[in-house]
Amino acid sequence: MTKFSTSKTLAIFIASVLLLPLITIASSIFTPDTQTWQHLLDTVFTDYVINSIVLAMCSAIGAILLGTSTAYLITRYKLPAQLFLQISLLLPLAMPAYIIAYTYTGMFEHSSVIHQFLREFFGQSEQTRILPNIRHLFGAICMLSLVLYPYVFILARAAFQQQHPSLREVSKLAGVSSFRHFIFVELPLARPAILTGAALVMMEALADYGTVAYFGVNTFSTGIYRTWFGMGNRNVASQLSSLLCVFVFLVLVLEKYARKDGRRYVTNQSMTTQLRSLSVVKRVCAFIFCLLIPLVAFYIPLFQLGWWAFFVAEINTQGFVELIKNTFLVAFLSASLLVVLAVFYSSLARQNRSQVWHKLNQILCLGYALPGIVIAVGVIVVAGTFDRQLNYATRYLFDYTPGLVLSGGVGILVFAYSVRYLSVALQNTETGLARVSKQMDEAALSLNPSRWRLFTGIHFPLLRASLLSAMLLVFVDVLKELPATLVLRPFNFNTLAVRAYELATDERLIDAALPALAIVLVGLLPVCLLIYQLQRSSK
Amino acid sequence: MLDIQGITLEYNNNLVLEVDKLHLQKGEIGCILGPSGSGKSSFLRAISGLLTPSSGRISINQTVVSDGKKHVSVENRQVGMVFQDLCLFPHMTVKDNIAYGLHKFTAQQKAQRIDEVLQLVGLSEFASRYPFELSGGQQQRVAIARAIAPQPQLMLMDEPFSSLDPELREQLASDLRKLLKSLNITALVVTHDQHEAFALADKIAVFDKLRCQQWDTAYKLYHQPASLEVASFIGEGCLILGEVVQNNEITGQIAIDTVLGRLNQYASKPVALKQKVSILVRPDDILLDESSDKTAFVVDKQFRGAHIMYKLKFQDTLLSCLTPSHHNCQVGESFGIKLDIQHLVYFIHD
Numbered sequence: 001m002t003k004f005s006t007s008k009t010l011a012i013f014i015a016s017v018l019l020l021p022l023i024t025i026a027s028s029i030f031t032p033d034t035q036t037w038q039h040l041l042d043t044v045f046t047d048y049v050i051n052s053i054v055l056a057m058c059s060a061i062g063a064i065l066l067g068t069s070t071a072y073l074i075t076r077y078k079l080p081a082q083l084f085l086q087i088s089l090l091l092p093l094a095m096p097a098y099i100i101a102y103t104y105t106g107m108f109e110h111s112s113v114i115h116q117f118l119r120e121f122f123g124q125s126e127q128t129r130i131l132p133n134i135r136h137l138f139g140a141i142c143m144l145s146l147v148l149y150p151y152v153f154i155l156a157r158a159a160f161q162q163q164h165p166s167l168r169e170v171s172k173l174a175g176v177s178s179f180r181h182f183i184f185v186e187l188p189l190a191r192p193a194i195l196t197g198a199a200l201v202m203m204e205a206l207a208d209y210g211t212v213a214y215f216g217v218n219t220f221s222t223g224i225y226r227t228w229f230g231m232g233n234r235n236v237a238s239q240l241s242s243l244l245c246v247f248v249f250l251v252l253v254l255e256k257y258a259r260k261d262g263r264r265y266v267t268n269q270s271m272t273t274q275l276r277s278l279s280v281v282k283r284v285c286a287f288i289f290c291l292l293i294p295l296v297a298f299y300i301p302l303f304q305l306g307w308w309a310f311f312v313a314e315i316n317t318q319g320f321v322e323l324i325k326n327t328f329l330v331a332f333l334s335a336s337l338l339v340v341l342a343v344f345y346s347s348l349a350r351q352n353r354s355q356v357w358h359k360l361n362q363i364l365c366l367g368y369a370l371p372g373i374v375i376a377v378g379v380i381v382v383a384g385t386f387d388r389q390l391n392y393a394t395r396y397l398f399d400y401t402p403g404l405v406l407s408g409g410v411g412i413l414v415f416a417y418s419v420r421y422l423s424v425a426l427q428n429t430e431t432g433l434a435r436v437s438k439q440m441d442e443a444a445l446s447l448n449p450s451r452w453r454l455f456t457g458i459h460f461p462l463l464r465a466s467l468l469s470a471m472l473l474v475f476v477d478v479l480k481e482l483p484a485t486l487v488l489r490p491f492n493f494n495t496l497a498v499r500a501y502e503l504a505t506d507e508r509l510i511d512a513a514l515p516a517l518a519i520v521l522v523g524l525l526p527v528c529l530l531i532y533q534l535q536r537s538s539k
Numbered sequence: 540m541l542d543i544q545g546i547t548l549e550y551n552n553n554l555v556l557e558v559d560k561l562h563l564q565k566g567e568i569g570c571i572l573g574p575s576g577s578g579k580s581s582f583l584r585a586i587s588g589l590l591t592p593s594s595g596r597i598s599i600n601q602t603v604v605s606d607g608k609k610h611v612s613v614e615n616r617q618v619g620m621v622f623q624d625l626c627l628f629p630h631m632t633v634k635d636n637i638a639y640g641l642h643k644f645t646a647q648q649k650a651q652r653i654d655e656v657l658q659l660v661g662l663s664e665f666a667s668r669y670p671f672e673l674s675g676g677q678q679q680r681v682a683i684a685r686a687i688a689p690q691p692q693l694m695l696m697d698e699p700f701s702s703l704d705p706e707l708r709e710q711l712a713s714d715l716r717k718l719l720k721s722l723n724i725t726a727l728v729v730t731h732d733q734h735e736a737f738a739l740a741d742k743i744a745v746f747d748k749l750r751c752q753q754w755d756t757a758y759k760l761y762h763q764p765a766s767l768e769v770a771s772f773i774g775e776g777c778l779i780l781g782e783v784v785q786n787n788e789i790t791g792q793i794a795i796d797t798v799l800g801r802l803n804q805y806a807s808k809p810v811a812l813k814q815k816v817s818i819l820v821r822p823d824d825i826l827l828d829e830s831s832d833k834t835a836f837v838v839d840k841q842f843r844g845a846h847i848m849y850k851l852k853f854q855d856t857l858l859s860c861l862t863p864s865h866h867n868c869q870v871g872e873s874f875g876i877k878l879d880i881q882h883l884v885y886f887i888h889d
């Protein structure tokens with residue numbers, strides 16, 4: 001019995017440490033700073049609110065348009081190279097928004113190859129009108145829609161696939177046209193899935209820092225950064241963070257509602273839908289449409305990055321190796337820690353009948369919904385306070401100051417990633433454990449009462465695939481994470497994401513290509529895993 | 540009302556089904572019975588127009604809707620269909636589901652018709668519920684209401700009870716028959732459950748081996764099956780071997796020798812002398828006879844309340860025998876039997 005309570009105590013302790021940054025941010029609202037707020041309200045605050053809302057909403061709309069249309073075409077019609085299209089449409093998931101943003105900026109630049117070509121073709125005067133300037137709010141919306149639409153695509157595709165094929169026959173018998181059937185039956189039935197996808201897009205858009213910062217758009221996330229580092233006001237930065245959290249929670253409520261709604265709309269499906277044929281012209285148009293999106297959102301930027309990295313840029317091998325080493329170190333450390341924590345928490349929730357542990361896991365998952373910049377602010381406040389108190393204490397007790405133990409090292413990064421990405425690992429271990437029936441536990445325990453043996457002998461071997469995918473997903477998320485790393489990294493410690501961002505903001509786009517390319521290529525790994533899982537489930 | 544003349548259905552150039560002749564009078568209920576994969580659903584879809592037959596003629600209400608040249612489109616055939624999984628629109632209320640097929644009605648007509656059909660199926664108070672708020676049986680009634688609302692000439696139902704509990708099915712089948720009869724609706728119902736078909740239908744078609752084996756009343760299917768497939772699909776029983784030893788072509792009487800003795804009957808179809816035949820023996824054709832010198836061993840038994848179904852072995856032949864349940868023998872014991880066939884059904888060996 002005592003061993004049991006130790007693990008519970010440990011669980012509660014770790015959970016409170018992980019939740020501390022969130023609590024710190026939330027509690028900041030109780031210490032208002034009227035002067036700074038007055039200044040913010042007079043100047044940029046309205047911009048933050050409006051731009052963030054417009055960015056989130058319009059990116060969601062863009063993603064809905066791209067994701068739903070492609071999902072519908074793919075699930076309903078026979079298209080040439082169907083599998084290639086399906087896979088290609090998922091690939092933009094590997095492309096972080098800030099990377100596609102630099103790439104297109106570079107491509108549309110005055111000195112770019114496209115411009116040179118256009119200058120030769122049309123002469124000096126015309127070219128400026130043809131290539132758009134994308135460094136504004138609308139450009140950011142386009143970039144975010146392009147890389148985030150797969151969230152809608154995946155869910156809408158599943159929803160369209162699950163719709164019973166006979167529903168269409170009901171409409172045919174009633175003499176209802178295909179178009180009306182789409183509007184009144186197919187689209188409403190997919191609505192919960194589309195909205196869930198849109199909510200995820202909105203959360204990503206609210207969390208985005210790299211794209212908007214690079215394009216110079218004032219949103220909450222850039223505002224928080226600026227208030228902290230520009231105005232040096234960490235309290236107001238925390239308050240802005242909690243406001244941003246309010247927006248995120250509104251979106252979370254939407255997402256929860258959409259998911260709940262979606263469960264009612266399940267039509268028990270036993271047959272597979274026959275793909276319909278299209279006339280040649282329509283088929284070619286549909287194919288081009290479905291190809292154009294991944295082309296613009298993935299293949300062209302990838303090709304451009306590769307071109308710059310290998311044929312244009314001068315590669316500093318030693319620096320690059322150092323970057324890879326740093327990035328992989330933190331990503332690996334965080335991923336390993338989080339997988340251990342996730343197994344610990346999901347096993348605890350499984351062992352105990354009390355719902356409290358499930359609820360705790362749900363609360364721990366909240367971190368994922370919060371923007372990286374918000375978590376960075378929370379973590380740095382907590383770590384700073386801890387270091388200060390520790391130094392006071394050691395000076396008092398031993399007359400020794402250890403310095404910035406927590407906030408000055410790699411540990412703080414791992415801490416922040418743990419707050420943000422525990423959810424990713426937990427979801428994997430929980431679904432993995434859910435697949436092992438409770439009766440199997442009982443059977444195992446009846447043969448050998450040791451719980452440790454149950455874990456090592458039964459759960460661990462059965463969980464291996466889940467653990468691997470948890471590890472991979474966290475690893476790549478950490479690798480891509482920009483704002484938290486940017487704020488929290490120790491001096492002279494660069495990761496791929498931070499280095500790419502720094503080079504890009506210094507207008508050294510071509511030098512930024514290699515780290516950016518590395519991020520995209522590693523980011524492809526979980527996308528491959530996803531493609532594999534989707535293909536398997538649809539068979 | 541419904542008239543089918545020699546249609547064939549193909550899928551990817553493979554024959555799926557062949558139906559020679561099938562006819563339903565106005566107000567009659569027909570059933571299509573057959574194992575899964577026998578083309579029942581495809582047949583229904585061909586009548587509704589969702590599938591085009593490769594040859595043959597389908598007429599509904601004296602109008603040809605499909606032959607080699609002509610193919611009347613689905614919405615112009617005025618058929619109502621109830622699907623296997625019901626396929627109610629989960630995002631619409633009961634009322635909206637029913638209204639979906641009434642888009643040619645005026646608003647007033649629509650409201651009136653919805654009220655009418657809801658009353659018919661006894662779901663008036665559920666008009667604004669969603670399908671997921673209803674029980675399986677209620678959902679099923681909504682599906683029927685949706686199909687009859689546009690007043691179709693013909694109702695087609697594809698395994699309408701398959702998603703329901705077995706206890707519920709019988710009740711709903713007889714309710715459905717009453718409803719269809721009271722509205723004088725012609726209907727064709729697909730099922731794989733013969734009891735359901737017996738409860739529901741005026742006439743039954745047995746589909747097997749890619750063809751319609753027989754189109755007849757339930758009584759005739761059981762007592763005069765046209766083929767081995769029908770005999771083995773409908774009811775229980777077994778086949779015993781026999782040889783024709785007498786054949787009087789003037790009186791039509793024949794005698795067949797079997798392991799259980801000689802059978803003297805009128806020939807139901809022409810047969811030659813010395814012809815080997817298989818005789819269909821129903822469990823009620825074998826009677827308990829303590830005085831008989833033919834004793835059979837009990838191989839297995841099944842208690843069925845009023846009766847016991849015995850599996851017997853006589854010489855090398857397996858038989859089934861239904862006796863009143865107070866005649867209780869144990870497995871391994873034996874008792875005397877005699878063959879008493881009212882309708883002789885035999886199949887000629889090739």
